[in-house]
Amino acid sequence: MGTEDGLHAILQHRRLLELLQRIEERVATDEVEDEAETKVRHADAARLLGELVSLLESHFAVEVATSFPEVRSQRNSEQLEVLARLDAEHPVLLNAFDEVRRMVGDPRVSPRTIELAFARAYAAFRKHEACENALFLELC
Ligand SMILES: [Fe+2]
Numbered sequence: 001m002g003t004e005d006g007l008h009a010i011l012q013h014r015r016l017l018e019l020l021q022r023i024e025e026r027v028a029t030d031e032v033e034d035e036a037e038t039k040v041r042h043a044d045a046a047r048l049l050g051e052l053v054s055l056l057e058s059h060f061a062v063e064v065a066t067s068f069p070e071v072r073s074q075r076n077s078e079q080l081e082v083l084a085r086l087d088a089e090h091p092v093l094l095n096a097f098d099e100v101r102r103m104v105g106d107p108r109v110s111p112r113t114i115e116l117a118f119a120r121a122y123a124a125f126r127k128h129e130a131c132e133n134a135l136f137l138e139l140c
Pocket residue numbers: 060063086090128132
């Protein structure tokens with residue numbers, strides 16, 4: 001991967017993080033006044049989660065298509081191990097966010113359960129991306 005690809009990947013990560021922060025704010029339960037407000041916030045969260053899932057789908061596809069073959073060709077066993085783990089995490093992360101999107105639209109799921117499910121998915125994503133950024137920078 002060249003420097004440009006590495007920078008592009010990092011910029012994409014920033015855009016994803018902005019979107020994630022907006023969703024986090026919409027599903028937060030600490031300052032919500034009533035049920036009507038929760039409904040409005042959750043409708044917004046559902047829309048943003050839909051956007052996030054499709055952005056992640058293309059983000060992961062681009063990573064696999066452009067950055068990953070480059071790493072694979074280097075045949076550094078430590079990097080290959082990290083890469084295999086990152087690769088396997090993509091569908092897991094997508095499912096986790098899609099599950100939150102489904103929960104937000106289900107009136108039987110409590111706002112607190114949604115908040116916690118999102119926090120778990122977000123933490124897993126942050127860990128994934130931090131590891132990826134480190135790997136990209138190593139190769140630039
Ligand atoms: Fe990734």
